[in-house]
Amino acid sequence: MPSHRRAVLVLALLVLLGAASFAAAxxxxxxxxxxADVVGALLGEPVEHAAIVRELRLPRALAGFACGGLLAxxxxxxxxxLRNPLADPYVLGISGGAGVGAMFxxxxxxxxxxxxxxxxxxxxxxxxxxxxxxxxxxxWTQTRLLLTGVxxxxxxxxxxxxxxxxxxxxxxxxxxxxxxxxxxQTGAPWAALAVLAAGFAVSLPFARELNLLARGxxxxxxxxxxxxxxRYAVYGIASLVTAVAVTSAGSIGFVGLVVPHLxxxxxxxxxxxxxxxxxxxxxxxxxxxxxxxxxxxxxxQLPVGVLTALIGVPVFLFLLARHRQ
Amino acid sequence: MSALIEARGxxxxxxxxxxxxxxxxxxxxxxxxxxLGRNGAGKSTLLSVLAGxxxxxxxxxxxxxxxxxxxxxxxxxQRRGWLPQRHGDAFASSVLETALTGRHPxxxxxxxxxxxxxxxxxxxxxxxxxxxxxxxxxQTLSGGERQRLAIATLLTQAPPLYLLDEPLAxxxxxxxxxxxxxxxxxxxxxxAGVVMVLHEPGLADRYCDRAxxxxxxxxxxxxxxxxxxxxxRLAELYGHPLKExxxxxxxxxxxx
Numbered sequence: 001m002p003s004h005r006r007a008v009l010v011l012a013l014l015v016l017l018g019a020a021s022f023a024a025a026x027x028x029x030x031x032x033x034x035x036a037d038v039v040g041a042l043l044g045e046p047v048e049h050a051a052i053v054r055e056l057r058l059p060r061a062l063a064g065f066a067c068g069g070l071l072a073x074x075x076x077x078x079x080x081x082l083r084n085p086l087a088d089p090y091v092l093g094i095s096g097g098a099g100v101g102a103m104f105x106x107x108x109x110x111x112x113x114x115x116x117x118x119x120x121x122x123x124x125x126x127x128x129x130x131x132x133x134x135x136x137x138x139x140w141t142q143t144r145l146l147l148t149g150v151x152x153x154x155x156x157x158x159x160x161x162x163x164x165x166x167x168x169x170x171x172x173x174x175x176x177x178x179x180x181x182x183x184x185q186t187g188a189p190w191a192a193l194a195v196l197a198a199g200f201a202v203s204l205p206f207a208r209e210l211n212l213l214a215r216g217x218x219x220x221x222x223x224x225x226x227x228x229x230x231r232y233a234v235y236g237i238a239s240l241v242t243a244v245a246v247t248s249a250g251s252i253g254f255v256g257l258v259v260p261h262l263x264x265x266x267x268x269x270x271x272x273x274x275x276x277x278x279x280x281x282x283x284x285x286x287x288x289x290x291x292x293x294x295x296x297x298x299x300x301q302l303p304v305g306v307l308t309a310l311i312g313v314p315v316f317l318f319l320l321a322r323h324r325q
Numbered sequence: 326m327s328a329l330i331e332a333r334g335x336x337x338x339x340x341x342x343x344x345x346x347x348x349x350x351x352x353x354x355x356x357x358x359x360x361l362g363r364n365g366a367g368k369s370t371l372l373s374v375l376a377g378x379x380x381x382x383x384x385x386x387x388x389x390x391x392x393x394x395x396x397x398x399x400x401x402x403q404r405r406g407w408l409p410q411r412h413g414d415a416f417a418s419s420v421l422e423t424a425l426t427g428r429h430p431x432x433x434x435x436x437x438x439x440x441x442x443x444x445x446x447x448x449x450x451x452x453x454x455x456x457x458x459x460x461x462x463x464q465t466l467s468g469g470e471r472q473r474l475a476i477a478t479l480l481t482q483a484p485p486l487y488l489l490d491e492p493l494a495x496x497x498x499x500x501x502x503x504x505x506x507x508x509x510x511x512x513x514x515x516x517a518g519v520v521m522v523l524h525e526p527g528l529a530d531r532y533c534d535r536a537x538x539x540x541x542x543x544x545x546x547x548x549x550x551x552x553x554x555x556x557x558r559l560a561e562l563y564g565h566p567l568k569e570x571x572x573x574x575x576x577x578x579x580x581x
Binding site (some may be wrong): 059083084085208209211212214215216218219221222224226227264268270272293294310 | 405407426
């Protein structure tokens with residue numbers, strides 16, 4: 001149980017970090033906007049470049065924050081569900097399913113709405129297939145769930161590779177960007193933000209029960225947790241939240257794995273703090289990364305997933321090395 | 326008043342191996358029962374059925390007259406505590422945080438652990454001899470320390486009925502006796518009921534009123550330790566000849 005003062009301090013710092021990520025996302029770009037003008041634009045004043053801030057950068061920053069928050073929330077929940085600090089939102093094949101749907105839609109030449117629709121359907125299909133196969137006779141252990149998810153993800157990967165190899169040249173770039181995770185094609189952020197708020201609001205009341213679930217199913221059950229119902233709920237919420245994130249921005253890697261892990265190192269594994277802290281940190285990280293993605297080699301834009309992976313891999317290796325000591 | 330725990334017509338099997346058929350018993354407040362049997366006889370399986378963690382093949386278990394299904398997990402956790410045989414810690418956590426998980430069934434959904442809860446946990450940690458280690462990470466504890474922390478968590482939960490799966494695992498002799506004394510005191514002072522899986526018939530004789538012998542072929546025998554625990558019967562139970570020796574009025578059974 002982290003002390004209240006430390007908890008408030010950490011959350012306050014993360015709120016500031018989130019605000020800073022928005023300031024950077026709105027001010028920085030091919031055209032720099034002074035911070036005073038950014039504030040003016042947000043307040044609706046007729047300042048210079050108000051349209052760029054309000055109509056281009058703000059929706060993208062909000063979408064980035066929402067996706068980062070969704071992925072971090074899903075990662076934190078998956079790590080508890082699988083009792084494995086190395087689990088991530090994609091380990092159970094959700095992003096694989098979404099990838100198959102999205103690749104198929106791009107191959108057929110669908111517009112953005114069609115791509116998103118099929119990606120979401122693919123994610124849901126993967127979610128039900130993994131649940132159905134792992135649940136089987138009712139004894140869905142962590143190992144069985146994990147193995148089923150990994151196998152389904154591998155199958156989806158094969159289908160994605162198949163579609164990539166038969167796709168015409170001019171569609172390949174779009175497909176690759178989707179697979180690496182990209183915020184440039186993301187539409188209105190409100191759906192993702194609403195799902196983030198809902199997912200967080202539904203998870204938080206169960207945070208203390210999640211603490212017990214992380215200590216083992218029988219231990220949790222013996223201390224008064226309805227383990228069966230809780231695991232269904234966690235699986236459902238984590239999967240849906242992942243599906244929404246992947247649908248809106250493709251499979252952005254490492255946020256869902258590294259953020260809950262980093263937050264756990266800083267404040268411990270009490271989900272009552274970890275969940276809000278992970279949402280804030282994930283949102284801020286992805287917003288920062290996306291700002292970098294569209295400025296580093298401007299005017300060209302990088303898929304943000306490349307940057308999160310480039311940041312995530314060394315951070316994760318560092319954490320692993322530290323863990324071993 | 327209904328028994329703390331009551332089993333009726335209980336049939337339990339694990340992996341096609343029958344543990345018991347038609348087992349019935351009731352445990353009153355303040356009573357202590359030892360479960361003895363060979364490795365693999367199904368002692369732990371039986372205990373987890375009694376704890377409501379796995380279903381019985383037939384029959385039912387009632388806590389204070391009510392079934393687990395009727396009680397729900399939270400009310401059940403206020404009536405019985407269960408000590409697991411293995412403690413897997415997938416994530417880092419402090420000793421104090423771990424002991425505080427015992428308060429879960431006593432807290433509402435939005436409650437945060439209070440000063441009083443922390444006090445209860447600290448008292449339990451001190452009772453098992455871990456005082457001063459409250460901030461240690463559980464992943465750095467030795468086997469015996471982790472076992473004592475699990476017992477402290479159970480004391481923090483403070484249920485009227487304790488179901489202990491090998492409470493003496495990993496413990497040194499001094500801690501074995503200290504732990505048995507703790508539960509003896511709980512039975513005497515708080516009228517707690519205790520069911521424990523033990524490996525040492527002499528300790529069962531010294532610390533329990535009754536014993537349940539699980540033979541591993543579906544046969545079970547229940548009776549007062551004094552009458553039930555004899556060298557001949559235990560020799561059959563463990564499949565090895567035993568000799569009874571007496572010292573200071575206490576009976577011990579040593580392998581012949």
